[in-house]
Each structure stands twice: as C-alpha cells, then as structure tokens.
Amino acid sequence: MQGKPRILVRGAGVAGMVTAVTLAERGGLVTVYDQSGRVGAGASWMAGGMLAPWCEGESAPPEVTAQSVASVDWWATHVPDVTRAGSLVLAPPRDVGELARFARRTSHCEMIDGKKIAALEPDLAGRFHKGLFFEQEGHVDPRKALPALLSSLLQQGGTMVHASEKAPDSADFDWVVDCTGLQGRTELSELRGVRGEMLLLRCPDVTLHRPVRMLHPRIPVYIVPRADHIFMVGATMIESENAGAMTVRSVTELLNAAWTLHPAFAEAEIVEMGTGVRPSFPDNVPQVVQEGHKVFVNGMYRHGFLLSPAKAGEAADLIFGNAGG
Amino acid sequence: MSAEFYGVSLRSPLMMGTAQYPSPEILREAVQAALPGLVTVSLRRESAGEQAGQSFWSLIRDLNVSVLPNTAGCYTVKEAVTTAHMAREVFNTEWIKLEVIGEPDTLQPDVFGLVEAARILSEDGFKVFPYTTEDLIVAEKLMAAGCEVLMPWGAPIGSGKGLNNVFGLRALRAHFPGVPLVVDAGIGVPSHALRAMELGYDAVMINTAIAGAGDPVTMARAFSLAVEAGVLAREADPMEERDMAVPSTPVIGKAMLS
Numbered sequence: 112m113q114g115k116p117r118i119l120v121r122g123a124g125v126a127g128m129v130t131a132v133t134l135a136e137r138g139g140l141v142t143v144y145d146q147s148g149r150v151g152a153g154a155s156w157m158a159g160g161m162l163a164p165w166c167e168g169e170s171a172p173p174e175v176t177a178q179s180v181a182s183v184d185w186w187a188t189h190v191p192d193v194t195r196a197g198s199l200v201l202a203p204p205r206d207v208g209e210l211a212r213f214a215r216r217t218s219h220c221e222m223i224d225g226k227k228i229a230a231l232e233p234d235l236a237g238r239f240h241k242g243l244f245f246e247q248e249g250h251v252d253p254r255k256a257l258p259a260l261l262s263s264l265l266q267q268g269g270t271m272v273h274a275s276e277k278a279p280d281s282a283d284f285d286w287v288v289d290c291t292g293l294q295g296r297t298e299l300s301e302l303r304g305v306r307g308e309m310l311l312l313r314c315p316d317v318t319l320h321r322p323v324r325m326l327h328p329r330i331p332v333y334i335v336p337r338a339d340h341i342f343m344v345g346a347t348m349i350e351s352e353n354a355g356a357m358t359v360r361s362v363t364e365l366l367n368a369a370w371t372l373h374p375a376f377a378e379a380e381i382v383e384m385g386t387g388v389r390p391s392f393p394d395n396v397p398q399v400v401q402e403g404h405k406v407f408v409n410g411m412y413r414h415g416f417l418l419s420p421a422k423a424g425e426a427a428d429l430i431f432g433n434a435g436g
Numbered sequence: 437m438s439a440e441f442y443g444v445s446l447r448s449p450l451m452m453g454t455a456q457y458p459s460p461e462i463l464r465e466a467v468q469a470a471l472p473g474l475v476t477v478s479l480r481r482e483s484a485g486e487q488a489g490q491s492f493w494s495l496i497r498d499l500n501v502s503v504l505p506n507t508a509g510c511y512t513v514k515e516a517v518t519t520a521h522m523a524r525e526v527f528n529t530e531w532i533k534l535e536v537i538g539e540p541d542t543l544q545p546d547v548f549g550l551v552e553a554a555r556i557l558s559e560d561g562f563k564v565f566p567y568t569t570e571d572l573i574v575a576e577k578l579m580a581a582g583c584e585v586l587m588p589w590g591a592p593i594g595s596g597k598g599l600n601n602v603f604g605l606r607a608l609r610a611h612f613p614g615v616p617l618v619v620d621a622g623i624g625v626p627s628h629a630l631r632a633m634e635l636g637y638d639a640v641m642i643n644t645a646i647a648g649a650g651d652p653v654t655m656a657r658a659f660s661l662a663v664e665a666g667v668l669a670r671e672a673d674p675m676e677e678r679d680m681a682v683p684s685t686p687v688i689g690k691a692m693l694s
Contacts, residue, residue: 170458216650303460303491349480350492360509393495394461 115140116430119284123147123271124155125253126397126408127290128260129419130426131269132189134288137427141269142284143261146294148274151257153292154387157309159335159345160256160416161322162186162249163198165219167417175396175414178421183249185420190259192338193251194321199231200243202326203371207241209326220245234318234373250322251416252337281405286430288406292390293352295409299400302410304352304388308361309345312369314379317342325368332368341382344369348413357384389413399425406430438667439616439638441585442531442563446473446502449633450663451618452656453643454478455508460495462652467499470646470656473639475501476533478508479523493526504565506533511546513553520557532557533565533587533620543593543621547574551581558582567620570604572611579615586615587641590632591622594644598628602635609636626662633666634674 116139120131123145135141145152164179187193200220202209214222220243229236231244261271272279281287289295296302319336335343344365362384369376392398392410399422400407406426411418438445452472457463467475477496480489496503505523510516513536520532536553538546545568554564558581566578570588578586588608591597599605600622609617619632620641629640642659649655 172458303495351480351489352491353489391459392461393459393464395459 116285117283118142118286118288118430119144119279119281120288120290121145122153122290122292122294123150123257123261124153124290124292124411125151125158125257125415125419126155126292126411126422127288128257128264129185130288130290130408130423131264132260132267133420133423133427134430135264135267135269137431139286139427139430141264141267142272142279143264143269144272144279146278148272150261150271151253154307154389154411155253155257155415157307157346157385157387158253158413158415159309159322159333159343160251160253161198161333161335162193162251162417163245163322164417165217165245165248166198166200166324167414168218169213169216171414172394172396175418179414179417182417182420183247186251186256186416187249189263190251190256192255193249195247195249196321197231197244197246198248198250198322198324199228200245200324200326201228201235201239201372202241206327210241210243213326214243217243217245219247231321232319232323234375235323238373248322250335253416256416286404286406288408288426288430290408292409292411293388295390295407298402299392299398299407299409301392302390303350303393305391305412306349306351306353307346307387307389307413308349308357308365309343309385309387310357310362310365310369310381311383311385312342312344312376312379313340313382314342314376315340316375316378317373323372325372327368330364330368332365334369334372342369342376342379346413352388354386354388357386389415397422399429401429441565441616441639444502446639447471448473448660448663449637449639449667450629450660451476451504451620451639451641452646453641454496455643456647457652458647460492463647464495464499465653466646466656467501469653470660472501472660474504475499476504476506476641476643477527478506479519479526480509489526497527502531503527503529504531504533505529506567507535509537510535511537513549513556516549516553517556520553520562524562530561530563531565532562533567535567545569545589547571550574551577554578554583555581565618570601570608572608575608575612579612584615585618586612587618587620589621590619590628593621594648595622596624596645597622598624599631599635602631605632605637606635626658629659630662630666630669633663634669636670639663 118139162183168176225240322335391412395412397410450472507516507519536549591600618639
C-alpha cells in the first residue's frame with residue numbers, strides 16, 4: 112500500500128465537513144479549503160438540522176428516505192448534542208385533514224391524541240388534539256455540529272486552510288472533492304438555487320423537546336428547539352437565487368406559524384433573520400459525480416444534514432474503493 | 437372547435453400551474469405526461485431585481501410549452517401591474533394571468549382592483565386573463581376593460597372543492613357565448629375538470645390538484661384524459677336528462693315468462 116492519499120475538500124458547509132471527516136476516517140490526509148476561511152459560511156448555517164428521514168418522505172422521493180435512515184446514527188456518533196426525541200407533526204384545527212395526507216405519504220409514525228401530545232410536549236397541552244409522532248427521528252444544531260466536525264477532523268490529522276493563507280493548488284493533491292454548493296455550477300450546469308429564509312427566536316416562556324412541523328396547505332413551517340430557549344423557525348422555499356434580506360411576507364408567515372403553535376411566541380425576541388440559497392439539481396436529489404481525480408458532492412437542496420453522511424460515503428467509495436481502502 | 441385565446445388556439449384545454457411540485461424534474465415529467473395547452477408561472481418580486489429566479493424560469497422555458505405568467509400573491513393594483521411588467525420582460529409575452537387577491541383566507545379575487553388593473557394593463561398592450569368570480573356584472577366590466585378571456589373560480593384556490601356554484605358558472609357560459617372561459621382554481625379531482633368541460637368551458641386551470649397529489653405525474657395524465665373526455669362528450673352532443681326511465685332495450689315482442 113502506498114501512503115495516505117492527499118485529498119483537498121473544497122467547501123466547508125455540511126457536505127464538505129461531513130465528507131472531510133468521512134475521508135479522514137477512511138485513511139485520507141484531508142485539507143479543507145473554504146473561500147471564507149470558516150465552516151458553515153453558506154446555506155448550512157441557516158439549516159434546521161432536522162434528522163427526519165421519514166417526515167421528508169412526504170415530498171422527497173423514496174431514495175432520499177432510504178439513504179438518510181442511517182444519518183441519525185452517523186451524527187450521534189460524530190458530534191455531541193444530537194437529540195433523539197423524534198419529531199412531531201401538528202396542524203391547526205381547520206387544517207387537521209392535512210395530517211391524514213401526511214401520514215399516508217410517510218411511514219414510521221403514529222397518530223397520537225391530545226393526551227399523548229401533552230405528555231410529549233407539556234407546553235402544548237390542550238392546544239392540539241391530533242398529531243403525528245415520528246419517534247425515531249432526531250435533530251442537531253448546525254452551528255454546534257459543524258465546528259464539532261472541524262475539531263474531529265483536526266484530531267484525525269486533517270487541516271483547514273486559514274483565511275489568511277493562500278488558496279491551495281489542486282495539483283498538490285491526489286484527489287479533489289468539490290463541495291462548493293452553488294459555486295460549483297460552472298462545472299455542474301444543472302445546479303440552481305432555492306432560496307430559504309429562517310428566523311431565530313428567543314422565547315423563555317416555551318419549552319419544546321423536539322422539532323414540530325405545522326402543516327398548512329400554503330406554508331408548511333417547522334420549529335426546532337435549540338439550547339437556551341432559542342427556536343429556529345423555517346423555512347421558505349422560493350425558486351430564486353437572491354440571497355438578500357428576508358421579506359416581510361416571509362417573516363409574517365413564519366411568525367404566524369410560531370404564534371399558532373403557542374401564543375407565548377408573541378413575546379419572543381427575534382434574534383436573527385437569515386437567508387440561504389440551497390444548491391439543488393432539477394430532481395432536488397444530491398449527486399456524487401466523479402471526473403478523473405475530482406469528485407463533486409453537491410445539490411444537497413434542503414437535505415444537507417440528512418444526506419451528507421450517505422453522499423460522503425459514496426465519495427469515499429469512489430476514492431478508496433468499496434472495501435474501505 | 438377549440439376556442440382561441442387572443443387569437444391563439446391551444447393544443448389542449450388543460451392549463452397547468454407550475455408551483456408546489458416536489459421538484460422541477462417532477463414538474464417536467466408531469467407536463468410531458470399531460471401535454472397541457474399552456475403552463476402558468478408566478479413571479480415573486482424578490483426574484484426580479486438581478487434576475488435571481490432565472491434558473492427556475494429557464495427550466496420553465498425548456499418545457500417547450502406556452503407560458504402564461506401570473507401575478508399570484510398580489511394584493512394591490514400597483515403590485516399586480518408591476519409584476520405584469522416584470523413578467524413581460526422575463527418571458528417576452530404580453531399574456532398575463534391577472535390575480536388581485538382581496539383576502540388571505542379565501543384568496544378571493546378583489547374584483548374592484550381586478551377591473552382597474554385589467555384596464556391599466558389592457559391599455560398598455562397586455563392580453564389579460566383575469567382570475568375572477570362567476571359574477572356576471574364583474575365579468576362584463578372586465579370585458580369592457582379590454583379582457584377577451586375570463587377565468588372564473590370553481591372554488592377558492594387550493595381548496596379542491598370543485599365547482600362550487602354550477603348554476604353561476606352555467607349562467608356565465610350562457611351570458612358570454614363567444615368568450616373563451618376557463619375555470620380557474622378549486623378543482624380537486626379529474627371529475628371536476630370534466631364537469632367544467634361538459635358545462636361548455638373552454639379550458640381548466642389546475643395547479644394544486646396535480647402538484648399536491650402523491651404522484652403528480654400520474655395525476656397530470658388523469659387530468660389530461662378527463663379534459664379530453666369532456667371535449668369529446670361535448671362534440672358528441674350529449675343526451676337530454678329526463679325524469680322517467682326509458683328502457684334501452686325494446687320490450688315489445690319479448691317473450692313473457694311466467
């Protein structure tokens with residue numbers, strides 16, 4: 112066997128960081144380079160971090176669910192603070208019919224009543240009488256998980272190029288893995304951007320233990336609890352590559368959903384309004400593409416945290432062979 | 437004989453919206469399965485500036501089907517007029533499906549704003565397809581404002597309730613015999629679309645019923661068959677309804693077994 116292959120990973124979003132750690136574990140000497148010099152400078156920082164293979168199956172093709180079932184375990188073994196408390200799907204009274212449709216198009220969930228909802232989330236007691244519980248799902252805070260992956264990479268002998276250093280030259284590496292998201296469109300012409308907007312709220316009056324999705328025919332919204340009574344409320348899906356500031360319309364829609372979930376959100380502080388543009392292929396399914404000694408891992412759409420482990424595994428198989436190198 | 441929409445006859449009386457599909461790829465497959473007469477596409481104002489929606493719009497153009505841009509989500513005359521101008525630039529067409537929404541829960545058209553916006557846009561050379569109610573007088577005012585097509589609702593947008601006021605839709609059809617009429621909004625299943633065609637409507641406009649189905653591609657095909665059935669049924673001159681049974685097999689001369 113020759114020495115460790117030198118691998119350059121371009122892009123330090125969720126696809127890049129998961130790929131970097133996976134390649135380091137498989138025996139690569141990994142260097143991560145991101146134009147910004149830091150992890151999570153793009154859409155990943157705005158992500159909900161829901162590890163919800165079955166819920167996503169409502170609108171995503173079956174292969175997305177199949178490839179993401181193992182990702183809850185992957186995250187749990189790679190970063191601290193992965194919460195495995197399932198996810199809850201609720202609907203306002205007049206949209207309760209949407210729950211049946213959601214259940215029909217997904218699996219691994221149970222229809223629960225108000226009593227069970229109250230047992231799971233005491234703060235929602237009496238507010239909802241019917242819901243879906245996806246017990247095996249989890250969630251993670253992207254803003255903790257990505258730095259944790261960087262530490263793990265550094266511990267395994269990998270490096271990240273500092274912002275002040277000069278950009279690495281591909282010629283110095285055996286392999287280049289391109290995880291640059293929308294910037295990769297010069298070589299992957301089918302990529303497009305899908306705008307997403309999110310809010311961070313601080314609301315000491317509400318405690319939730321798991322992500323809650325609110326079904327509404329027009330604006331399905333989710334609320335993900337994070338530490339210190341911070342809640343991430345997301346996310347719009349707009350066919351636009353504009354990364355500019357959030358619009359009043361979107362803020363209103365997201366806040367209305369939060370308020371419908373619990374009126375105490377009316378008193379919450381708005382800590383942040385964020386916009387990200389998700390790199391997406393026409394079928395909204397990510398691709399791993401090899402061209403010589405270059406591998407592209409791109410098109411994560413809204414499934415970066417869910418699908419990066421599987422896609423990183425595919426990239427590693429291309430580089431090390433299926434046997435694991 | 438198929439109707440002409442501002443001088444253009446469409447290959448199919450099915451019009452498809454392009455929003456809410458699980459992915460652009462599924463939208464493309466649905467369009468291929470149904471071969472609609474046209475597709476509508478909405479422009480969000482935040483996409484306008486530096487053409488940020490370009491990627492999606494070029495996917496729509498690549499569908500190789502006529503595009504009818506719309507002003508979905510506009511609540512004021514000014515917004516709708518601005519969006520129409522943007523659409524004309526982006527899609528290089530004077531066709532505009534005009535929506536001026538009056539109220540967020542029912543997404544009911546603001547017919548007063550609608551008539552005003554229709555007049556402004558028609559005077560500016562637009563060919564306006566107004567999303568309206570089945571109200572006859574509003575329809576007359578829209579025609580007076582320059583519209584040559586009417587798009588009354590079947591039921592509120594996305595409700596899937598079908599044709600809420602068959603009497604009203606029938607009256608509208610009778611009142612405007614020569615005007616192309618399209619049932620827009622509220623259609624939930626193919627039988628609703630078929631019913632609209634049987635009532636003599638020239639086209640139906642479907643978005644949520646296809647995009648929100650578990651299998652949009654198969655549902656697109658189902659709708660395309662339904663509107664085709666409607667056209668054929670009309671051409672075939674349907675029988676009249678009657679109150680008494682008419683035996684379909686002659687009974688005279690039949691052996692009586694007792």
